[in-house]
Amino acid sequence: MIFLQLFWVYVKIGLFNFGGGYAMLSLIQDEVVDKHGWISMQEFTDIVAVSQMTPGPIGINSATYVGYTCVLNAGYPLPVAVLGSCLATLSVCLPSFVLIWIIVHYFTRFRQNRYVASAFLGLRPATVGLIASAALLLLNSENFIDYKSFLIFGFAFLLTWKVKLHPILTILAAGVSGLLLYG
Amino acid sequence: MYWTLFLTFTRIGAFTIGGGYAMLPLIEREVVGRGWINREDFFDLFTVSQSMPGIFAVNISLFLGYRLKKIPGSLVCMLGAILPSFLMILLIALFFTHIQDQLWVERLFKGLRPAVVALIAVPCFTAARSAGLTWKTSFIAIGAAMLIWLLGVSPIYIILAAAGGGLFYGLRIKKD
Structure with missing residues (x-):
């Protein structure tokens, strides 16, 4: 069921994105190119290029593009593909929406929270690795x-x-x- | 009020090319400039938006919207912020399938692809500096990159392991 898959993949991308746009590239690539084969590695690089020139973050840009393309490639008509791009775009925002609601209600001092501060001792260096892996993954013979x-x-x-x-x-x-x- | 919020965030979304922190000065001018929120509160929301999961632009517009008009406000601001990029990419997707086999498009993208890799490679070094990597912590970064690149480990496991390791280190070891 392509719509459920699309929803779940982009909820995961929204939930596990730490450290900004470039850090989420390897995550998007892993799910969308490797696991599901919705777009090719080359198309993925092209989206990153296009998203540098158009408004908005790469997370949103990739969701919109992939949502449209994979539904269309699954054989659905164009209006359904547009719905697919809406679905993916909103799915990637959903975890933020839920988390912000939780944070404003339960963590008044989110950054000072010692669990959050400790987790970031590991997340901060890992983010650098995530960005590096995106660069290394794209350093291939197709590009x-x-x-x-x-x-x-x-x-x-x-x-x-x-x-x-x-x-x-x-x-x-x-x-x-x-x-x-x-x- | 909702309409003003929506239009303000649509404008912010439309004029921040390249995403992320590029939108910060614009948001500040629109939101702090209008007296919707003071500068200190704005930077608090900024740091939290940065350190929680999700897309930064989405986080900060949700937070600001919530601060101003609770849940309806947060939805209005978020939808406003993402609408321009959504429409733009949708148009490109509709159009791109028709032109991608043209020779000049192929040549254009042959030039773009290596540059994209360079654009991602540079922030590795700037992020390494701002994360304050030491010899010890750079093993975490290198290890994470190698596991993803060479062994095809899902970044989700890397993030879970990094957060878990950080929690263990921060709460158990560093405390003593």
Whole structure:
């Protein structure tokens, strides 16, 4: 049952996302590409690229796109696919909604709570690992097809790290390079 | 009031490209600037939104909405914040299936894909710095990355193990 699966996958993604957008990429990839095969690894990279250029967080962007695509690929008509994208988008927000209700009622000092503070002693370094795993997972032969890919990677890395260029501009520059280099 | 909240958060959602913390200055201007909440309370909500699971933008709009108008307010603000990105991606999804086989789109994305990897690789280093990684804790980060990358362990187990390990360390070992 594709709708139940979609709901459950995105509730899990919403619930186990610590440390921001990049840290949730490997989680999304694991569920959506590896386990369910709803989109390909390449499509996943493309969504990340698109989400850098469009408003909104990657968590929402991926939910909307995957919800639509997987329902459509399951053979349902287009209006049902739009419902699928609504379902996935709302599912990823559901855990936050429930948790915030709990926090405002039971934890007035959430950050100072010693259980929360202790859990973060482990979560904080793990978040770095989660981001690194997303980068490593995408460092594959589908995304790096020849030496030109590595050139683009090197320039994009330096522009972002040293020059602190805005991600949108980096993405735009990479897109133009793609059009020119692969012409 | 609900309509104003909805429109305010739609505007915030529409103008924060790249997501996450990019929306912070805009939210601050709209929400603190209008006197809906004072600056200290705003930063409290910000730190809690950061440290709870879920999407940051969703968390902070739910919190602000709740502070202003309880549960209906939180729903209105959240829906407002996610609506622009939802519509945008839906349009792209509808359209993309028709153009993805075009040659120029293929060339464009050939250039984009390696850059995306670079955009994710850079925050590894900045996050390592802001998490205050030491030689000891960097084993946790490296171990987590290797388990996911090489052994295909689900990140969910990594997060559960990291939180469990943190709890054990913080409550049992560090206390003494």
